[in-house]
Amino acid sequence: MTATQTATTLAPNPQFQRENWVDLCGQWGFAHDDADAGIGENWWNRADVFNRQIVVPFPPESELSGLRETGFHPVIWYRRSFAAPQLAADEKLLLNFGAVDYAAKVWVNGQCVGAHEGGHVPFSLDITHALGEGEQVVVVRAEDRPQDVHFPRGKQDWLEDPHSIWYHRTSGIWQPVWLSTVPALHLTDLHFVPDLANYRVRCEVRLNNVPSAPVALTIKLTAQGQSIAQQTVTMSEAELRFDIAIPQLENGVHRDYLLWTPERPNLIDAEVTLEGKRPDIVQSYLGLRSVGVGGKRFLLNGLPYYLRMVLGQNYWPQSHLAAPSPEALRREVELIKEMGFNGVRIHQKIEDPRFLYWCDVLGLIVWEEMPSAYGFSNSATERLTREWMEAIRRDKSHPCIVAWVPLNESWGVSQIAERPDQAHYASALYHLTKALDPSRPAISNDGWELVESDIWSVHDYAPDGEGLSSRFHEPADIEAMLRGMGPARRRIVLDGRELGDKPVMLTEFGGLSYLPKQGEKWHGYSTVDDPQEFEDRLRDIFSAIAAMPHIAGYCYTQVTDTEQEVNGLLTASREPKLPFETLRDITTMPAASVPHEQIDNARRKARKAAEDAEPID
Incomplete structure (x- = not known):
């Protein structure tokens, strides 16, 4: 059955799978095309230009691709041969790509079989008409302009070397490629x-x-x-x-x-x-x-549910946005749960469907967030909107996903508070999301400068619990913050919108950097020098949030260290900076905003005290 697969047998999309799919990952021929000469020189009909090898689905910037070339290469080409399965008269052969960043054009046996734009979502091409006798050849041209800020790029840096909170790029094929045989009508x-x-x-x-x-x-x-x-x-x-x-x-x-x-x-x-x-x-x-909001609470199956989330970049040093193995996707979910969190906010990435599968199977809530563009233009609006619709189309059946986030921190709409066109764009994305899927909450612009939104989500990197409590503990302070300037010197809710009974969540906080490497560039929101100070600061911040009676959930920054952003609870190699039991004790403090957690915790303590008091025979 689908819901009991192992990582090694997992189909590329476990929620939509057929038998007898054929994996095309592995060694492919590879070539840079920095002069963009391939189209004019008919590279889809040539083998001589593919004089290098790459391991698909790892991006050429990564170590596991076998290349580790992080410079600017806006056009790259792939080539491999394959044996086509035997087709009946009323069958077709589909060539499927999990994701190719950013724009792809595909040839089979010299015939162009299709193209796709959108670097984080899948596409399938009917290649039946292009099949020939014997060995088949597929060629892919991928275009990913490193410095173009008008297409959705997420945390991929537009500079050659990573800076601040942006990372090495993930270009070209970075999710599985496979064949599937289907009936003519399917x-x-x-x-x-x-x-x-x-x-x-x-x-x-x-x-x-x-x-x-x-x-x-x-x-x-x-x-x-x-x-x-x-x-x-x-x-x-x-x-x-x-x-x-x-x-x-x-x-x-x-x-x-x-x-x-x-x-x-x-x-x-x-x-x-x-x-x-x-x-x-x-x-x-x-x-x-069911998921929803009401009475200033997040609701799961009609009941208040406190969200304990952590920010997930889901980036690996050796493979970047691509997971290093199918097992790594499952392990990422397990690590988040072992730290005591019940959810993850996937940040600036449309995650691999196999990761979402393990969230469904193992039980981890997900906020899905669209990777941002950084410029505002007609092309940026068109590109992001089209790709966001494709992401929702792929993922709307996953029970783990409980919220959609089309924009984050006004990235790509940096003048939203002053420009009506940018505010209309954010509102339109919210309403488009609700039209495609009215069954989940949508957050128009996570962090600040919110327009229409089902949750008032706020980012606050106060260095201690006292700073957070001053803004989030009392209803009057919360309302003043929502209606005025927030901690990042941005308005939280833009003018003219009623606050209503929507929940307030602290969806980014913390970001503590523990022992950044001396002499190297690093990023964090505040720094601690030893394990005890790290634990004390975490307890201070999480205790303050747990005591807030009017906050419906939180999201801590972040799961792992990522490139120079060294503010993870885990290292980049997924080792905990504090023992897992310590982290669980901190993250699972009973929340004052959900009374049953206080009651259940008191009952657990009473049972444990009774057990400890029983005489030993």
Whole structure:
């Protein structure tokens, strides 16, 4: 079943997988094209220019690619051969890319089979018509202009060497490449949107084409090996939305075995079969859970839930934005949970679907954030909007994702407080996000200068708990901050917007640098010199936040040291700077804003005291 795979057997997209996919990762031919001569010289028909090797899917700037070339190379080319699987008369062969940064053009056997723009999202190309006899050849041209600030680049530096909080680039192919055999009429999209209040799941399906005649689509849902629903519908168009009843959800007392939470990450396996001359069978899964806001709290399954998140750059020294191995993606989730957090805010990155799979399986909440552009222009607006829509299209069925963040700290809209066009853009992104997925909260511009938003999210790098308490403990202080200037000397909520009963969250804080390397450039928000001071400062800050009765959650900066940004709880090699048990004790302090945590903690202490007091025979 999909929800019980291991890292080594994991498909490139575990939530949408077919049997018999073929991995094309590994050694490819490689060439720089600094003069941008490849198009004019027909490199897609030449083998001689590919006189170097690269290991896909690692970017050429990284060590694991075999190259480690971090300079400016705006155009790069890839080439490899492969054996095509035998196709039946009514089958097609798809060539799939997890992500190519930033723009890609693809040839098979000298024929252009397609192009794609957007460096963090997947695309698939039908290459059936280009197949020949014997060995097949695929060539990819990737263009990633290092100094262009008008396309979504996230934390990738526009300078040749990393500075401040920006890192080495991740160019070209950086997620898996694979082949998949599909029927002529096949599924391209499959989304599940739980509706717990009405005991059902909304299913959204899209096909590659309009059926020539109506076809049957059957969905089977199982939980822990037991069937909970099966439904067949008829598709006469390329898209269809329909509801699947889940009767077991009606028992409000005994339905917990079905619901997804980080503490009990129950998943429902889904098998989807599209009938036709040759059936298309897709294995998927979903999580039955609801997320929302109300009464100034974040709500999970209709109940207040305190978010304990940590900021994840998800960057590895040896492979950059690409994970060094499938196992590393699972380990990243495990490390975050071992430190006591129940969530991660993936920062300036659309993460690999296999990482999201492990968040679903192991139970870790995710805020998904779009990588920013740094200039504001028509092209920047078009590029980011298009790629953001593709990211939501890929990821909207993941139960772990509980919030969408299209903009961060006014990056790309630096004059949003003074320019109506930038404010309209941020508002439009919020409303577009809600139109594509109304089932989750959306944050228009995380950190400050918020327009329409479901959560008032604030970034505050005060060096101690006293500084945080002065702004976040009392309701009057919180309201004054939200309506006025925030800690970063920016307005938090832009003029004319009602605060309402939306939750307030501290979504970046901390950033303590413990023992930065002397003589080297490094970045942190404040510095500590020894382990005890590091622990004391963490306890001071986290204690202050836990005592705040009006804060609905937090996000600490950050999981790991990353390049010169040495403010992680873990080193860049994923070693803890304090023992895991110490970190858990700090991060899991009961929150004053969620009374049941205080009660549960008191009960745990009472039980432990009673156990310790029992005489030993």
